Amino acid sequence: MEKFTSVYDRWQSRELTQAEAGEILGRSERQFRRYVDLYEAEGLDGLRDGRLGRVSEKAVPPDAVERLLELYRKPYHGWNMTHFHEHLVRDHGFTFSYSCMRSHLQAADLVRPERRPGGHRKKRERKPCAGMMLHQDGSREVWLAGQPALDLIVTMDDATSEIYSAFLVEEEGTMSTFQGLLETCGSHGLPSSLYTDRGSHYFTTPEAGGKVDKTHPTQVGRALKALGVEHIPAYSPEARGRSERMFGTLQDRLIKELALAGITEVAAANAWIKTTYLPRHNRSSMVVAPALPESAFSAVEASRLVEALCIEEERTVGRDNTIAWEGRRLQIPESPMRRHYVDAHVKVHAYPDGTLAVLHGPRVIGRYTGKGVPLAEAPPTAATGTPGKKATASPSMAPRSAPSRRGLETLPPEPSPEPRPALTGPRHGAKGLPSRKAKRCAA
Numbered sequence: 001m002e003k004f005t006s007v008y009d010r011w012q013s014r015e016l017t018q019a020e021a022g023e024i025l026g027r028s029e030r031q032f033r034r035y036v037d038l039y040e041a042e043g044l045d046g047l048r049d050g051r052l053g054r055v056s057e058k059a060v061p062p063d064a065v066e067r068l069l070e071l072y073r074k075p076y077h078g079w080n081m082t083h084f085h086e087h088l089v090r091d092h093g094f095t096f097s098y099s100c101m102r103s104h105l106q107a108a109d110l111v112r113p114e115r116r117p118g119g120h121r122k123k124r125e126r127k128p129c130a131g132m133m134l135h136q137d138g139s140r141e142v143w144l145a146g147q148p149a150l151d152l153i154v155t156m157d158d159a160t161s162e163i164y165s166a167f168l169v170e171e172e173g174t175m176s177t178f179q180g181l182l183e184t185c186g187s188h189g190l191p192s193s194l195y196t197d198r199g200s201h202y203f204t205t206p207e208a209g210g211k212v213d214k215t216h217p218t219q220v221g222r223a224l225k226a227l228g229v230e231h232i233p234a235y236s237p238e239a240r241g242r243s244e245r246m247f248g249t250l251q252d253r254l255i256k257e258l259a260l261a262g263i264t265e266v267a268a269a270n271a272w273i274k275t276t277y278l279p280r281h282n283r284s285s286m287v288v289a290p291a292l293p294e295s296a297f298s299a300v301e302a303s304r305l306v307e308a309l310c311i312e313e314e315r316t317v318g319r320d321n322t323i324a325w326e327g328r329r330l331q332i333p334e335s336p337m338r339r340h341y342v343d344a345h346v347k348v349h350a351y352p353d354g355t356l357a358v359l360h361g362p363r364v365i366g367r368y369t370g371k372g373v374p375l376a377e378a379p380p381t382a383a384t385g386t387p388g389k390k391a392t393a394s395p396s397m398a399p400r401s402a403p404s405r406r407g408l409e410t411l412p413p414e415p416s417p418e419p420r421p422a423l424t425g426p427r428h429g430a431k432g433l434p435s436r437k438a439k440r441c442a443a
Helices: 002-012 018-025 029-047 062-073 081-093 098-107 176-188 219-227 239-260 266-282 302-308
Strands: 134-142 150-157 163-171 194-195 230-233 309-318 320-327 328-331 345-350 356-360 363-368
Touching: 002 018, 002 029, 002 163, 002 309, 018 029, 062 081, 062 356, 081 098, 098 363, 134 176, 150 176, 150 239, 163 176, 163 266, 176 219, 176 302, 176 309, 219 230, 219 309, 230 239, 309 320, 320 345
Parallel strands: 134 194, 194 230
Antiparallel strands: 134 150, 150 163, 309 345, 320 328, 345 356, 356 363
16 A cells, blocks of 8 residues: 555656556556546545455355364264265265365364375485575584584585585584674675574574574574575475585594694684685585586675674663673763763674674764773774675774764864853943933924
8 A cells, every 4th residue: 555655646746657657566557547546536445455354255154164063073073084075065965165174174173184295305406506505504523632522614505515614613603603604705705595404593493393483583594684695494404415415524534634734722723724624625526516607696895794794782872871781881982973872772793703893873883892891993984895805804893884974073172252241231331220211302
C-alpha cells in the first residue's frame, strides 16, 4: 500500500509516466490505471483483495470435518490414510480429496506426517569461479610439541581448495572468525557466500541438531549481512566434506612440518604458516584450477571491512560521560562537536586486535586499548581498501569516515563587549529617573 501511494504521488507530480509507474509496481500500464481509478474512488480500501477474510466456497463444512475426525478416532483408528479415504468415499459419501482429509487429520494430531526417504546422494561439484563460496572451519589438535591442543582456523576456496587464511588460536570463536575474514577479504575482496557449520558463534540454533534461526543473527551473521555475503549453514559433517578432507591433510602434514622447523610457540607458528607453509601449499597439486577464469570476489573499502568485521553492541552514555564495557568504564574524550554525550545512544566496536572504538552515528568519538585506556586521536582521512591491499594493518586506528565539515577546531574565546545600560535604569550621571511628562507644544 505504501509503495503504491509513493508511486501514485510521483505520477501525480509528473515524475513518472503510467508505464513507468506500472513497471515499478510490477504491473502493466492498464492495471496501474485500474488501481488509480479504485484508489481515487474508494481510497486504500479499494486496493485490498476482496477475497481476504472470506471463506472459500470449496471449503469443507465444519460439521463434515468433525464427522471425519470422529470416524477416524473410533472405528477406523490406526488405519492407513489411503485405505481410510477409500472407505470415506465408498461407505460414508465423502467427496473431498485425499490431501484435504490428510491435512485435517494431521492438524488434529491424529496422524503424523510420514517421513519420506531421502533422494539419491551424490558428490557436490565445485563452484565454477574462485570467490563464489568460501569454507571456514576450525580443527582442534595438538599442533605444536609441548603445547596443549589448539584450534587451527582455516578459510579456503571451494572452487580451487586454495587456503587464504590459516592460524592457531586457543579456542575458535567470533574473533577468530573475524580475523580469518579480515585476512581473506582484505587481500582478495568479498566472496559471494560463506559456508560454515552451525557453531554458536556462527548461527543461533534454538534446538540442538535443528535448523538455524536466521531472524536472530549472531555477531558473525550481522557482519556478513552488512557486507552482503550469504551465510550458508551445513547440517552434517558430510556436507562439509571438502573442508574435512583438507583438515585431514593438514593434520598429517602441518604437524610434521612445524616439528621439522623446530617451532613450538604459537606466534612463531602463525608467522611461519602465513609466510612459508601457505604459499607452498597453494602451489602444490592439492590446489586445482577453477572451471572458469573469472573471479567472483568483489572489491571492498578497507574502512568498511574493518568496521563490519568486529563485535558491535549498543550502549547509552552515563551521566559522567562514560560507557560501561565488560566491567570497565570508557571515558569519552572532549569533542569539538558537542559538550557531552550524556544519554546519547552509541555503539561500541571491539576489533580482532583487541582495541575498542565508540561511535555516535557514523563518526568515531573515541578509541581505546583493550583495557579501556584512550588512544591517540585517529587521523582525519578515511582509510580505503582495494582487493590487492590488506585491510588488517592497524584496524583500530582507521577512522570511520572523513570529517563531514571543516572548521571544527576550537576557536579562541572572543573578548566580551562592554555591558549595555539597562533600558529602565537611570541615565549615566543622573540622580533620578527621566520625567515621563509629555512636552507641551508651543501655541
